[in-house]
Amino acid sequence: MANMSITKVPMPEQEPNVRNHNFKEVATGYTAEMAVEEAARCLQCKNRPCTNGCPVNVPIPDFIAKIAQNDFEGAYDVITSENALPAICGRVCPQENQCEGQCVRGRKGEPVGIGRLERFAADYHMANAESKPVRIEKNGKKVAVVGSGPAGITCAGELIKKGYDVTVFEALHQAGGVLSYGIPEFRLPKALVAKEIETIAKLGVDIRTNVVVGRSVTVDELMADGYDAVFIGSGAGLPRFLNIPGENLLGVYSANEFLTRVNLMKAYRFPETPTPVKIGKNVAVVGAGNVAMDAARTAKRLGAENVYIVYRRSEEELPARAEEVHHAKEEGIIFRLLNNPAAILGNEDGWVCGIEVVKQQLGEPDESGRRSPVPIEGSNYRMDVDTVIIAIGQSPNPLIRQTTPGLDTQRWGGIIVEEETMATSKEGVYAGGDTVTGAATVILAMGAGKKAAAAIDAKLSAGE
Amino acid sequence: MYKILKKEILNNSVELMEIKAPYVARKCEAGQFVILRVDRDGERIPLTIADFDRDRETVEIIYQKVGYSTERLSEKQEGDTIEDFVGPLGQPAPLPYDAKHVIGIAGGVGAAPLYPQLRALHEKGVRVDVIIGGRSGEFVILADRFAEFCDHVYLATNDGSVGKQGFVTDVLTELLENGADYDHAIAIGPLVMMKAVVGVTKPIGLPTSVSLNPIMIDGTGMCGGCRVTVGGQTRFACVDGPDFDGFEVDFDECMKRQTMFREEEHVCKIGRGE
Numbered sequence A: 001m002a003n004m005s006i007t008k009v010p011m012p013e014q015e016p017n018v019r020n021h022n023f024k025e026v027a028t029g030y031t032a033e034m035a036v037e038e039a040a041r042c043l044q045c046k047n048r049p050c051t052n053g054c055p056v057n058v059p060i061p062d063f064i065a066k067i068a069q070n071d072f073e074g075a076y077d078v079i080t081s082e083n084a085l086p087a088i089c090g091r092v093c094p095q096e097n098q099c100e101g102q103c104v105r106g107r108k109g110e111p112v113g114i115g116r117l118e119r120f121a122a123d124y125h126m127a128n129a130e131s132k133p134v135r136i137e138k139n140g141k142k143v144a145v146v147g148s149g150p151a152g153i154t155c156a157g158e159l160i161k162k163g164y165d166v167t168v169f170e171a172l173h174q175a176g177g178v179l180s181y182g183i184p185e186f187r188l189p190k191a192l193v194a195k196e197i198e199t200i201a202k203l204g205v206d207i208r209t210n211v212v213v214g215r216s217v218t219v220d221e222l223m224a225d226g227y228d229a230v231f232i233g234s235g236a237g238l239p240r241f242l243n244i245p246g247e248n249l250l251g252v253y254s255a256n257e258f259l260t261r262v263n264l265m266k267a268y269r270f271p272e273t274p275t276p277v278k279i280g281k282n283v284a285v286v287g288a289g290n291v292a293m294d295a296a297r298t299a300k301r302l303g304a305e306n307v308y309i310v311y312r313r314s315e316e317e318l319p320a321r322a323e324e325v326h327h328a329k330e331e332g333i334i335f336r337l338l339n340n341p342a343a344i345l346g347n348e349d350g351w352v353c354g355i356e357v358v359k360q361q362l363g364e365p366d367e368s369g370r371r372s373p374v375p376i377e378g379s380n381y382r383m384d385v386d387t388v389i390i391a392i393g394q395s396p397n398p399l400i401r402q403t404t405p406g407l408d409t410q411r412w413g414g415i416i417v418e419e420e421t422m423a424t425s426k427e428g429v430y431a432g433g434d435t436v437t438g439a440a441t442v443i444l445a446m447g448a449g450k451k452a453a454a455a456i457d458a459k460l461s462a463g464e
Numbered sequence B: 001m002y003k004i005l006k007k008e009i010l011n012n013s014v015e016l017m018e019i020k021a022p023y024v025a026r027k028c029e030a031g032q033f034v035i036l037r038v039d040r041d042g043e044r045i046p047l048t049i050a051d052f053d054r055d056r057e058t059v060e061i062i063y064q065k066v067g068y069s070t071e072r073l074s075e076k077q078e079g080d081t082i083e084d085f086v087g088p089l090g091q092p093a094p095l096p097y098d099a100k101h102v103i104g105i106a107g108g109v110g111a112a113p114l115y116p117q118l119r120a121l122h123e124k125g126v127r128v129d130v131i132i133g134g135r136s137g138e139f140v141i142l143a144d145r146f147a148e149f150c151d152h153v154y155l156a157t158n159d160g161s162v163g164k165q166g167f168v169t170d171v172l173t174e175l176l177e178n179g180a181d182y183d184h185a186i187a188i189g190p191l192v193m194m195k196a197v198v199g200v201t202k203p204i205g206l207p208t209s210v211s212l213n214p215i216m217i218d219g220t221g222m223c224g225g226c227r228v229t230v231g232g233q234t235r236f237a238c239v240d241g242p243d244f245d246g247f248e249v250d251f252d253e254c255m256k257r258q259t260m261f262r263e264e265e266h267v268c269k270i271g272r273g274e
Helices: A032-039 A059-070 A072-080 A087-094 A116-129 A152-163 A192-200 A219-224 A255-264 A290-301 A322-330 A397-404 A442-462 B022-027 B068-075 B107-123 B143-147 B167-175 B191-201 B251-257 B260-269
Strands: A142-147 A167-170 A205-207 A229-232 A251-256 A284-285 A306-311 A333-335 A339-346 A352-365 A371-375 A382-383 A387-390 A430-431 B003-009 B014-020 B035-036 B045-053 B058-064 B084-089 B101-107 B127-134 B150-156 B186-188 B209-210 B227-230 B233-236 B243-245
Touching: A032 A116, A059 A072, A059 A116, A072 A087, A087 A116, A087 A192, A087 A442, A142 A152, A152 A167, A152 A192, A152 A229, A152 A442, A192 A205, A219 A229, A229 B045, A251 A255, A255 A290, A255 A387, A284 A290, A290 A322, A290 A339, A290 A387, A290 B251, A306 A322, A306 A339, A322 A333, A322 B022, A352 A387, A371 A430, A382 B251, A430 A442, B035 B058, B035 B107, B045 B068, B045 B084, B045 B107, B045 B186, B058 B068, B058 B107, B101 B107, B101 B167, B101 B191, B107 B143, B107 B186, B107 B209, B107 B233, B127 B143, B143 B150, B150 B167, B191 B227, B191 B251, B227 B243, B227 B251
Parallel strands: A142 A167, A142 A229, A167 A205, A229 A430, A251 A387, A284 A306, A284 A387, A306 A333, B101 B127, B101 B186, B127 B150, B186 B209
Antiparallel strands: A339 A352, A352 A371, A352 A382, B003 B014, B014 B058, B035 B045, B035 B084, B045 B058, B209 B243, B227 B233
8 A cells, every 4th residue: 555645754864963073974874763664655567667667777666665575685686686875875866856856746746755765775775674685696797896985896797796806006005085075974874885795895895095097097907807898887086165365365175175184084083083174163065066065064063163065056956966065054164156266365474364255247158057157256255264165076197098009088187988888998998976977976986986887797797 | 804914113103004904005105194983972083195015905194193193093003903004095196206406305294295206207217316304313214215215315303403403495596596407396395395396496497396285075076175276176185186287286275174073173172182
C-alpha cells in the first residue's frame, strides 16, 4: 500500500545553532522505520524516470522495493550493482536535478527521498554486514588510474571486478581526492570515505599514495612500464582567483587551501594537529557553488561571527545544491547577492581589512544561459572583513597535460575526450571527471569513470 | 613508509637525512623539492632536495629544527621510517649552462639546495665559486662538499667565528669590486639575504636566480598558498618555481606572507606543553 503523503519523511538533523559549532554530520540519517515508511512512497513506475535521471543508472525502484520489504542488504546489493560509492552519493549528489528531479511524486508535493534511502541502505550495510570475499578471475592485463577521487576510484572498482590488475596513483598522502580534501566532515564524514576506499582496496586495487603523475612518473613511463591502458581522473585542482588588487594579502585563501587545511589536514583540531588555519571575525566567501557553501559553513564552525556569501548573480542562479543553500541559511550564513568584489583592502601589516564591493543588476543571458551580472555604476561600498575565501571555481591541474605529449586539451585546460568512450587523443589513454569537464559533481565523475572502464575493457578484451 | 638510511648531525640545529624514496630519486633534478610528513596527522613540510643517488634510490634532505614538525623529524633515527615523502615537486632549476663563471651565495641551510645546482653546473664545465654564510661558524654547512668542485669557497659569519665577519653580501661586494668576472649568481637562503644579494647584483645587471620556499600544503598547484608576485604576475612557487629571476621577485610581499601563521606557530608549541 503506497504511502500517499505529499512530503518526504523528514531527515533527522542536528539543530542549526548546535551544528554550526561542531564538525559532526549535519543530517543524522533515517532509522529503519523511517526508511521503510519513505520507501512506501515510491509508486514503482514502469518507465522509471528516476533511473533515467541517474548518471550511473542505478535501478532505483528495485532498491526502494527491497527497503519497503525490510530487505536492506538486498537494497544495498541492487545499488552496488551500478554504483560503487552509495554512502557518498546518497549524501552529496544533487538529487533535485537528477533522480528526484524526474520522480513522478514530485509533480504534486515532494519527490521520493531517493538520496536519503540510498544513504540509509549504504549506512546499514556498513554498520551491519561483513563484506563477502569475492573471487575474481585475473585476465593478466594491467591498467593505471591517475587520481583516487570519484572518477578514479569508480574506474578502478569496475576494472578490478573484470579481472584487471589495477594500480591507482594518488598525489596526496591520502586517497579520496575531493572527497578527502574538499568536502567537509559535517557533510561527508571522512571515516566513511576511508571505508568506501578500503572496500575497493580489498578487491585488490593497489592504491599508491605520494605519487604525482606528471612529476614522480609520467603517463608515457606508465605505458612503457607495461600498463595496457591509463585512465586520468586527476580532477580540477587548480584554484581560480579573481585577479583583483589585494589578492595576495594575508588572510586571503583559495577555497582549496582553506578546505584542504581543515578537511585533509584537520586544522579544526589545531593545536592537537599541527596544521593551523586562521579565521577572523568577519569572513567573506566569494562565489556561491557547493565549494563556497562548504567554505562558509566551515568558517562559521571555526568561530567566525559573521560569514558572508558574496555572489554577483541572484538567488535564482545560485549554483549550489538546494540543500546546501538551505542548510547554510539555517546556520546563519549571510547572503550578499548581486554583489561583486572589486578590490581586497589591506592594512599596513599586509592583512585584509575589508573588500570593496560593486552592486550588480542582471542583464542578458551569457554563454552559460544564466543572466549575466552588470555593475551598477557608483554603487561601490566597503565591507569590513578580515578573511576572504575565493571560491569561484577550479581548473584542471596542468601537470599532466604539460608532461604528456600527444594529449589534446581545451584552451582552458580540460582534456578532450570522445564522449562515448572517454578515449583521449593519445592511444590507450582515457580521461574522465573534472579534468575533462572542469569542476562538476561527484556523480558525473563517477559516471565518466564507469564509462571509461567499460570502454577500456571493450578495447583490451577485443585484442584476444 | 619511507626509511631513514642515514642521519648526520651537522650542527646544533641542522641535520641531514638520507631517505629511501625510489619515485623521487629516479627523476629528481637540482632545484626540485619534496614534501614530507613525519607521522600520521603530521604537517606537510616542503624541503628542497640536497642530493640524490639514482642507483640506490635515495634522496638527501637537510633541515633546520625551527618548529614543531622539524623537531619531530629530528626525533627520528637511522633505521626509523617517516610517514610520507612525495616528489620530486617543482621545476628543475633553470641553470645557466651557457655562463662562464657562476657565483653561488648561500645563507644557513640554504647551502643544501644550492649544492646540487652548483655541482650540476660544474659537471657541465662551468666554473663555480661559492660564498657560504651563517650566524656563526657552526651554521656554515657543507663547505667541504662545495670545496670538492668549487674553485673558491668564501665564508662569512655574523660573529666572525669563521671566515669574514659580516654578511655574504659584504664578501660578494668585495669580490665584484676586485673585478671578479661572474656572469650569473644563484642566491639561496633567508628572504632577507636573497633580497640583499639582489640589491647588490641588480644595479650592475648581474643575472641572479633565487629559490623560494613559501608556505604551501600540497605542492602540486592545488592550494595556491605559495603564490608570489614575480614580474608583476602571480605565480605558484610549487609548480612555476621554486627558482625565479631574483630581479623580478617581490621580496617584501614574500616576507609578509611568510608571517601568516606566526601566532599559530607559537600556539603550536605552547599547546603541546613545549
